[in-house]
Amino acid sequence: MTTSDVESKMQALVEPWRERDLRASMPRSIVIVGDGAAGYTAAKVLRAEGFAGSISMIGSDRSATYRRPAVSKELLAGTKSVEQVLLGEPVVGVDVYHGVTALSISEDSVIVDDGDPISYDALLLATGSRARQLDDLGSGSVFTLRTAADVEPLREDFARTGSLLVIGGGLIGCEAAATARTLGAEVTVLEAAKAPLNRIAPESISRMYVDMHADNGITIHTDVAVSQIERRDDGTALVTAQDGRAWSAGTVLLAVGSVPNTELAVEFGLATRSGVLVDANMRTSAPNVYAAGDVAEVPNRLLGGTYRSEHWNGAVDQATRAARSILGAEVGDLDVPWGWSNQHGVNLQFAGWTTADDDYVLVRGSIEDRRFTACAVRGDMLVGAIGIGFPKDIRQVRAIIANGNPVDRDQLTADWLERQLTAVG
Template identity: 50%
Template sequence: MPNLSAELSTVVVVGSGIAGASAAQTLRSEGFRGRVVLIGDEPALPYRRPTVSKDFLSGATAAEKTTLKPDSFWEEREIELITGATAVGLDTGRKRLTLSSGETLQFSALLLATGGKARRLDGVSGANVFTLRSMADADSLRASIRRTGSLLVIGGGLIGCEVAATARSLGAEVTVLERDPSLLSRIVPPEVSTMIASLHAENDVDVCTDVALSSLDVSDDGSARAVADDGRSWNAGTVLVSVGTVPEVTLAVAAGLRVHNGITVDGQFRTSADGVYAAGDAANIPGARDDERYRSEHWNGAQAQGIAAAQSILGKPTPFTDVPWGWSNQYGHTVQFAGATRFDDDYVIRGSIADRDFTAVAVREGMPVGVIAVGRPKDLRTVRTMIARGGAVDRAALADESVALTDVLAGEREGRVAAAR
């Protein structure tokens, strides 16, 4: 494919999260000399969003410590950073973007890195009812937790569990309500879910599963009462609704782009409109298999996608084989995960889940597809490489801790080479 950078005069990036920020930086590092505009709907400089439910929410990290780069970084690289602005109109034919301020921008190429937004519960609102996506959300949530001293978390996913742990560090009484039989039940096996639940129980968090809420009412003083179908009820001063995210596709839909669980893109992050690309939480991208598509909602995956999308914009596409990964900090334990894990996968376990020192590799059709690890970052990196390379794995060697994972990887590679001869 020809290098397109000579044909580009202006690249506009909508979304200043890690996908958009990484794309803007990559355009410059790859030698693009045209105009680069990075637009963010928050007033802050681009920042590290994972801190929102962790150190920033607890108050341990100040806002200025969360920024990706200082203001001078963007100025020195001549990246025009527009903050506190929302893109409200997109004309793909004329290649024109309209901002909430009324300003219009002409572009040669546009990257939509609009991210996701918190899913809400119908009819549930109130002064002390929150969702969590931004630093502003975290500021308000922290203040309410400190003021009321109690928190009810609706949803036992990663964010819900992290906020529960953070709220305990703030001294609050915490209850987690999960509709499924166990925490994180859609992505981790029962044994890992049990381990995470035990962590919370040891730290005096009341974890309630199989909860089908019939009502959640907020009184005039802001306190909340949740009632389940089976009659159980809970009260708290603050409520966090943490029931997942949805891709932010409002602009894409209005512009007529192809959308299905995110903005549909090809392997080069191109949308259905010429010159328009998408990456990060808002993008639905091709998976490793022809019939697979997915949306990554993890920081590192969005970063890799932003870099790859910028390279495609410049006419320098490379095969995208990144295996998304992320992490969660809870009570001093770091849970890392990568790939596409499901609760019903066949898992090969190295180490001890009970001792909170293990690597659990999800295997489908003989191939590793995902991994969950606690206290074993090197294992996670090695298994990510296995997943990216594909192919069958020796289950016995994978489970045998006397065999290093790097040796399992080397043996897998040698087996493929021998088979090809």
Template identity: 50%
Template sequence: MSSIVIVGTGIAGITAAETLRAEGFSGTVTVIGDDPAHPYRRPALSKDLLLGVMPEEKARLRGADYWSERGIEFRTSVAVISIEVAARTVRLDTGEELPYDALLLATGGRARSIEHSGGDAVYALRSMHDVAPLRGAIERTNSILVIGAGLIGSEVAATARTLGAEVTMLEAAPAPLHRVLPPQIGALYEQIHREQGVALHTSVQLTGLESDGAGGVRATAADGRTWSAGAALLAVGMVPNTLLAERAGLAVSDGIVVDEGHATSEPGVYAAGDVANCPNLVLGGRHRTEHWNSAQAQGAAAARAMLAGLAGAEAEPAREVPWCWSSQYGLNLQVAGWPQADDEIVLRGDIAERDFTVLTRRGGRLVGAVTLGRPKDLRAARVLIAGCPTIDPALLADEGEDLTALSQRVPV
């Protein structure tokens, strides 16, 4: 009987386990993770969980008996410390060795840090266990300094303002969400945060983060400006957890390098989710996505690839256009594809009215979409990005053309 081991209890790992059973795999499936919590909705960390409107139980994805009912061994608070690729075994921190016929690494990532001397007043937000300490600090001090205005930083800033705290947000780029938004939309979100009372400072070159001597923290910029608060959140991105793969001799470059079927450089070993550096089957080149939906899709694709590999067959590559969303101050921003700040844009709607779809083009092709309040447009844009990238921009800009109908009508 074949055995599959999955390392990582996030959405990529659990989706892979579920897909294996849904596809009829009858061998043993073991899911292992060092997180003591059972799988939960990670996007809720910076929003409903931090705000306190969603209890931890509601954030959990599966009930206690879910795994045993499907014949899946699910082990939390257990770490895989090494992989023996020749012997096809993994060693656990319990001292056990588990054999595998196929192994999936869905090890995710950890919050990126910076050097600081702010002590216990500096927080990160990556797991459920980070929520209570951060919320406690916000409520206790009624002020927070958010370092980084990306998705996590912007959402925490919005949540902290909703909780009534004073918020100062510092961003190295010229605008919030600079990595994923065209400048016109970045300017809108800068305006939105300031309307909500956030002291937002952009183009900040941070040179120090230290204790203020009174239990809080003080940040210093290269131009001499300083900002203080009762606590600070570091929201400066994530680092893929590749150490286990590196120790096993797998190819690693900004994540674990995989092929179109999520296979790594070692036979029988696969990777998916935030940690996987994958071929970009839409634009070419490679990419590593850090979105919930992508991790879910990759977990399913990796499971099918493992089953194909065990059967001696080739996996069917999946052409995925990634997407994500961000909820701030009741506004639902959605982003698809690979938009960049310097892309050409095609506008539908009105940015100032906060009701729009922005389609982004690069080198004559459609590469991304950003919507506010138009979820149907985002779904259609994903189809067009994947299948009809050179579509006439005049057609895209015509509000008389329904994007959903267009995505169904135009040959792809």
């Protein structure tokens, strides 16, 4: 589906109420469901933009808003506390409901499990996502790692057992494996695809990570379709693959992706696909209801279609624009998404919409030396970049992608990147 198709669909969904909505007065009360990066950022921007009405933020997490990327790194390592990775000071004048679950929403209020309904004139869904589960694997207990509350039980368990088996070789799985290894655990990673990090990196870079983990005492097994997890009499877990291979460990971490928390939106009748569909102004298919962060499925103005950004920066960017949209301010285009990963002291950065199947051009450095920049090309479009050691290149690629001009892969060099940045900026 192209960007124009998505915009047309959203226009058809919202047209019955758009004229009335545009004539509506400034909201007096705003409710934000979700107290993560998106919810906190939206509240902060609303106040910064001069909104003086009531803001209520509802979140099931009992902690103040913290930087979720720290969960699989600093928090799991124990080098920082939640208080040290807070996103910022509490936003002045916001009624925060920590440890409260939103049960349902109506056209003017949110029903919660602890107290009276909370009324709104405008509603922002920033409900985030949760760890994906694997069904029918048996009775073996496993851990997941998404929030600060998950950290201590997981760390205590692999410290006790001395071994950790990670199912899933994505960002969280690989980061948690690296962290657990620094704490002395014996670690093995099982990945269903042919290489780890395959959602964002080509096989050459993924294989580099296999070697990097091996250098640090971690074995990554690929093409593993887990079929069963069972606890043996000695307390260890036996994980069996469909092809008969088996591994055992004292602790098992399931890190196979996330599922957007769309239940409230679906029950309310909002348009959804993989997430809650929004237009370029972060508006859903219902009047005065917006969505941002992991739960939102946003239009891709550059490549067409839609996508969900599951990274911290995307949540902050979308929430900023949602807050301004609620207030009727100029929103502007979403930033080209980007993210990072720290494993074994190596910082990987990536931007755009890279996949393992894109055509990659090594622009600078050497993958073997773990210091490089590689650009992802799809047809004549630059769609992303991934690299280690050259963060400036990633910033340059984001600016070039945002410009939307076609590229000639044969001309992709470091000098070309710098010239193009000057041209677009």
